[in-house]
Amino acid sequence: MKNNIKDLRTKFNLTQAQLADKLYVSRQTVNAIEKGKFDPSLPLAFKISQLFQKPIEEIFEWEEENI
Amino acid sequence: MEKSKLSRCTTQKRNNLLLFYWTMAWVLTMALIAFGPKFLWDNNDTLNLVGILVNFLAGIGMILANKKHLNDLDELQRKIQLEAMAITLGIAVVAGLSYSMLDVWNLISFDAEISHLVIIIGLTYLTGTIVGNLRYR
Numbered sequence: 523m524k525n526n527i528k529d530l531r532t533k534f535n536l537t538q539a540q541l542a543d544k545l546y547v548s549r550q551t552v553n554a555i556e557k558g559k560f561d562p563s564l565p566l567a568f569k570i571s572q573l574f575q576k577p578i579e580e581i582f583e584w585e586e587e588n589i
Numbered sequence: 590m591e592k593s594k595l596s597r598c599t600t601q602k603r604n605n606l607l608l609f610y611w612t613m614a615w616v617l618t619m620a621l622i623a624f625g626p627k628f629l630w631d632n633n634d635t636l637n638l639v640g641i642l643v644n645f646l647a648g649i650g651m652i653l654a655n656k657k658h659l660n661d662l663d664e665l666q667r668k669i670q671l672e673a674m675a676i677t678l679g680i681a682v683v684a685g686l687s688y689s690m691l692d693v694w695n696l697i698s699f700d701a702e703i704s705h706l707v708i709i710i711g712l713t714y715l716t717g718t719i720v721g722n723l724r725y726r
Contacts, residue, residue, distance in 0.1 A: 543597070546597055547663040547664070547665070548663050548665070550665060550666075550725060550726065551663050551664070551665040551666070553726070554665055554725040554726075559724070559725055560665050560725055562664070566664060
């Protein structure tokens with residue numbers, strides 16, 4: 523699953539550590555999500571969506587080959 | 590933001606310390622019941638039983654502390670732990686039974702000891718955790 527969290531984070535002028543604090547996860551988790559190595563749970567995706575004030579589908583992009 | 594950072598760090602630090610203390614208590618009481626009967630209380634049955642009971646209770650404390658530690662990890666950290674534990678469980682069952690069969694059919698010149706299995710479990714879990722952390726770095 524692709525996402526544009528890195529762009530949004532930069533736009534909001536946040537470091538990975540600061541975003542991790544706001545989401546109550548580790549910096550490692552933010553980094554893994556940004557790199558597409560780890561897909562967040564639905565509650566965490568909603569938290570991210572709420573934080574950046576954007577719908578989930580504008581942040582995450584589903585890739586068919588993952589099915 | 591600063592409060593949540595402190596809160597998360599504090600929680601993890603507290604859980605790590607709690608797990609460390611309970612693990613040390615278990616290891617030390619294990620050493621006590623392993624060597625105490627011979628070197629400290631001349632194989633007194635009552636003291637042996639008390640030692641085993643204290644060690645068992647320390648083990649329960651360690652298990653509960655580990656459960657709390659795992660529950661307070663975030664979802665990626667839990668995934669890393671789950672993968673490491675899955676591999677460890679598989680290796681423990683497969684290697685443990687193979688090792689036991691080697692002993693049963695006298696294909697090894699020494700007795701299969703449970704401590705060897707514990708070492709394999711520890712090393713597998715450690716390797717699994719390191720590999721998981723490197724993969725999601």
